Amino acid sequence: MKIIKVDTYEEMSFTAAQLIIQKIQEKPNAVIGLATGSTPLGLYKELIQDHHNNGTSYKQIRTVNLDEYLGLPTDDQNSYHTFMKENLFQHIDIPEEQTHIPNGQTEHPEAEGQRYEDLIQGLGGVDLQILGIGHNGHIGFNEPGTSFDSRTKIVELANSTRKANARFFESMQDVPSHAITMGIASIMDSKEIILLASGTSKAEALQQLIMGEVTEDSPASSLKLHDNVIVIADKEALSLVDIEK
Ligand code: GLP
Secondary structure (H helix, E strand, O other): OEEEEEOOHHHHHHHHHHHHHHHHHHOOOOEEEEOOOOOOHHHHHHHHHHHHHHOOOOOOOEEEEOEEEOOOOOOOOOOHHHHHHHHOHHHOOOOHHHEEOOOOOOOOHHHHHHHHHHHHHHOOOOOEEEEOOOOOOOEOOEOOOOOOOOOOEEEEOOHHHHHHHHHHOOOHHHOOOEEEEOOHHHHHOOOEEEEEEOOHHHHHHHHHHHHOOOOOOOHHHHHHHOOOEEEEEEOOOOOOOOOOO
């Protein structure tokens, strides 16, 4: 695991954007795995700005998102479909049919998990996956205790995750209890992974990731078993980890 320590959230976002743009230049039809949450917002702003200023094109790029809430209409303000459209897709030249997000409205959850796995395989696998990290070390919506063998599936959200994400909803009751997420094994199939973290609220999760053991109690620790992971984090997120810049 390579760790890039930066000073600020902006620097984290810029650094990640440069790596993605480089990947797109090398492979214009790359499959990019995308994440939601507050963390990648700055990265998406950088990609949009670069698209406008330098013309980086997404016409052949395919994207797959990690997860979606279960039961929220696709056009709900809090669905990850809406998040991706508003924060990235509508500002770049990617054809909508090349963007993929698990279907949180499915009546056949198991079939949807398999459909999504088959879809990713059909695209040739994920070339570069972007990840955030939850306070409890979750990646995607894979909560502590998730098997490292897991594939795309329906999961129940930890109460702490629902609380952390409640800031986007009107009330705690409105936060869905379940989600559909790529599993740990699905994420680990990605050829390259970039994990982003910013702020002191992520310091314990990063301490556990970098200095702790590999254990299913800490989903992100699975990444230590992958040989092409870059962690880009600011100094607050790395404040409990003893590394030089
Ligand atoms: C959600 C998402 C994760 C994300 C995490 C952290 O639960 N499913 O993919 O990494 O939240 O979010 P934030 O970046 O807002 O801290």
